[in-house]
Amino acid sequence: MEEISDRTFSENQEAYYNNMSAADKTKYDPIIWQKSKQSSKEYMSDPNYVNNESILALLNDWKNNIYIEGEDYINYFDPIDNYARIVEEKLSTELWIPNGGYATYRVNIPNDGYYAVNYRYVRVANNATVELSDLYTGEVHDTAVFEKLWNGDAATGGLATSGNNRIWLTKGTHNLKLKLTQYGAYLDYIRLEPINEASVLSISASSEYSAQFGKDKIVDGITNGTGEWASKGEKNPWIQLNWTLPKTFNQVTLYDRPNLEDWAKGGTLYFSDGTNLTIPEGTIPNNGSAYTLVFPNKTINWAKFQVAGGVGPNVGLAEIKFDLKIDNPPPTPIPGLEPIKVSSEYDSTQYGRNNVVDGIMGQSNGEWASKGEKNPSIQFNWSAPKTFNSITLYDRSNLDDWAKGGTLYFSDGTNVKISAGNIPNNGSAYTHDFPKKTVVWAEFQVEGGVGTNVGLAEVKFELKPENPSPPTPISQHLVPSTVSVSSEKDTTQYGKQNLIDGRWYTFNTGEWAGNGEKNPWVLYNWDYLQQMNTVMLYDRSDLDNWAKGGTLYFSDGTNIKIPEGTIPNDGRAYTLQFPTKTVYYVNFVVEGGTGPNVGLAEMRFYNASNIARDGSVTVLKSSQLYDGNPLYAAENVIDGKKQDGVKGVWVSNKELNPWIQLNWSGTSRMINQVVLYDLPDTTMNVNGGRLLFSDGSSLEVVGIPKNGEPKRILFTSKTVKWVRFEVSGGESDVVGLAEFEVYLIQ
Structure with missing residues (x-):
């Protein structure tokens, strides 16, 4: 996912632009235009637009707005043939989305706030309506109309503004879904433009002793007694913070007045969302030191603290601080967990070992990363024996570093294998159950790791009930440790890696093609023995190249013949079940192939459970x-x-x-x-x-x-x-x- 806002220009680069000759600017400007995706078609079609002001305007647009390119989708759905059509124009690239179709995108929002939404599109035969929503919750962020526009030049593409004046997005990763609800269109990009509305804070209170002890002192950052709010003769006063724009928090820190005569012992926090939190009396220290309360994320316009159990003539507070520290509150400390040992850590803070038990997963700010290791290890130690029968592992959320699998070693001398490829690369959970163990330490040794700083986001040990309701047996794709082929048309678009990328029936994308072979072969190797009873084969979806059939050769010496003509020519799945085999490699040799570059879109093995x-x-x-x-x-x-x-x-x-x-x-x-x-x-x-x-x-x-x-x-x-x-x-x-x-x- 390419986000233009992440690609900034330094001051030196801007100065370089300013010192360019007119001729150089003329050469370079189309590149800037293409990357910045300036949306004013009238402005951009003006042959005289090349000047310092326009260049700097484009740079500013590039740095401050967020662009989601149409072709950079994560998933795509076409109700007719599910084939993603990407059209390259002279200065841009568009994705075709049909009526009822959609594309999903992952985007990082740098700050909480309101954003104006614009869409750039070309070639719309009729007025098309679009809907922008949250992929997981279904919440509709925006609707808009792409007005009828039929032309062949993307440089004069249309610009649809948001159906709403603004949308609210919180800081962090969002998964967005753009759906065409009426007619279809070619999408160039979606632009999110921050609306620079500062959230203005105002404060109200039940009373103030004087200007020296006024309500605004509650947020002056001073907690030593020279910057306090004091009520006027109240034991149980209240104070309220109001924001003009919604703010998201999950933590509050309260500082009592440091004198020992006035003590706001506790109270209740009320929020604009209708919820409240009680702080028991006696919890807030009387000497002015900090008391911090963590709670689930709240997006609110105001928060009010009502003191309860106050002691003294002029009760108040020295400071109150609301923060959004992490996306989720920290977990309850694990009883008896001793210091965690690792083979290495990239650093001891941002990517330190303790992040594997911080409750944060799916984001980069709560991960353990090794220092330059592909196969690091991590060990958990307990001061007293712990009993569990399940572990859940979360890989680092970036796709470059992947702890594919490994071995769990326990203090009782046993071990449990986790096959390479079983742990998802995208940071989602992988749970592995095993017979109950009572141990004082457990070590996970990564095996088959890929990347420069392999690690984990989270590790959870759990004792599950002995007889839970049976879950649905999931037949997971047995991802091979290595893939070998007889040849490749090229190593990128038609490389062997496409055999296990999860894409098929997509026409020339996500496919392996042999280099001029009619009967190529592919070999899957696993680091450990695998049990399997099912194979699914997907031919290349073009009709010119057809892997009609072939033979599967297994490491146990057996083979299975797939008759010619059995594998569909159009890329649909061919499924074959066979008696369970325990093997460490499978070789598929195509037979009866037709076409210049025969290959496969995907080959998947399973240990399927009925x-x-x-x-x-x-x-x-x-x-x-x-x-x-x-x-x-x-x-x-x-x-x-x-x-x-x-x-x-x-x-x-x-x-x-x-x-x-x-x-x-x-x-x-x-x-x-x-x-x-x-x-x-x-x-x-x-x-x-x-x-x-x-x-x-x-x-x-x-x-x-x-x-x-x-x-x-x-x-x-x-x-x-x-x-x-x-x-x-x-x-x-x-x-x-x-x-x-x-x-x-x-």
Whole structure:
């Protein structure tokens, strides 16, 4: 994500500009224009605009405003083909977003405040409406209209101003979603312009002893007795701070008057959001030293402190300070945790070892970073034995340093492996459960690390209940430690790294292409043995290059043939399940390939777990042949027997279009794949039907193989309590299923 506001010019550079010749400025100015994305098309189309004032205006715009380039999206959705079209113009680049489509962006906001929103776009066939919202909360920040504009030159692109006069954004990282709600448009950029409205503070109080002890002394920064607010004859006075713009805080520090006669022992803090916090009497020190209270983030316009239990003739305060120290309040100290040991730390403060237990994750100001290490180690020591059975690890949030996996060593002599690639690179949580351990120390040794200063943002040890409600088994992609290929068309756009980048069906982006090969090969290696039973292959999405099939060779000496023509030519997934293997490498050799540069968009391996067999499922059905006969019972669809003649099947009682339903007890399950197996007898055919889910959604199913081969239905993840399959188009009076499988594959 490129943010122009982060690329500043020094005074020397500005001076250099001022001393340029007119000819040099003419050469250099288009580059400045392109990067600064000056939005006034009339101004920029004027051939006489090149002068000192315009150059400096552009520099100022570049330094002070935040630009979100259309093509720098994090995720993209097109309801038609999900293909991100990026158009390069003479002086800019635009992203096509269709009606109903959207792109998401990650942007760092430097300060709390109001921002004016502008959008630059080109080629809009009809008035298009847009919506800018928070990706996670759904809060709509802004709406605007891109007026009809159809031209081929981005230099005269349109400028849509914000639908609201201003939007409020807090300091920190924001994930924004731009959606076209009517018609489509080519987006050049979004500009966030700070509105320079200072937040003016005013103070009110129940009384003041005199000007020397006035209410404004409460924020003068003096706590030694020469700058105090004192009430006039009150034991329980109040004081209120008011801001003209919302302010965000999570900490307040109170200083009593340092004389020992007047003591504001405690009281209540009231906030403009309707909440309040009690400070128990006796908590605030009587000698004027600091008392700090930490609380969850609050965005407020005013805060009032009402003294309670005051002692003395003129109770007041020397100082009150509100701060936003961190995005979350610090966690409760971990009892018995001794000093943490690390192999190294980049520095002892900003990236020190203690940051792994500060409760901050997902941002750079609460991380431990090693000093120049790819595989550092960190050890936790406790003064008394600790019992736990789970660890949660958060990698550093930047994408350059990645603690991919490693080994946990414990004081009882045992260890636990965390496979390389299991810890997410984006700072999100990875939780690993293991048998209960009682130990006095635990060390995590990173393995397979990538980057210059590998570390962690947070580590949490936890003792979970022995028998919690079963979670949905998630089949995580087994990311290889290394990827090798027979050749690459180039090492960037079509390099081997694209095989594991999570992108497919995107047409020439996120793909590996061989260099002039029809039958290339790819080899995945893991540092440790991996259990797997599923592979998903995605061909390149262009139709000219087709990896039709091939052979998978495993380190255990076995191989699996994928018939030519089985892998779809258009980039859709081909899924193959096989008996579980424990291996450390897999080699896929393409066979029957056609095209000049055959390759793959993605190859993923999983140890998939059938959620339908997790022990909490009850099976309902419309009917059963010979009711009570276990040979045809509905429960047979979850027995794991897929093509065993008439054993392990469900058969309805002479229904052409029966139904069968899986219900989970306890917690809901998240799912994104169903696999159906028809009866292996080709005269008894289901053909198709509809999947219905407890969330009210449904999916049509067609083309169920008549020979008992699997029919896989993939869909966006759903959280459900039950799923039902209703047959439509059944043949013969004996219709049923051999197996009904359900998965969550990520």
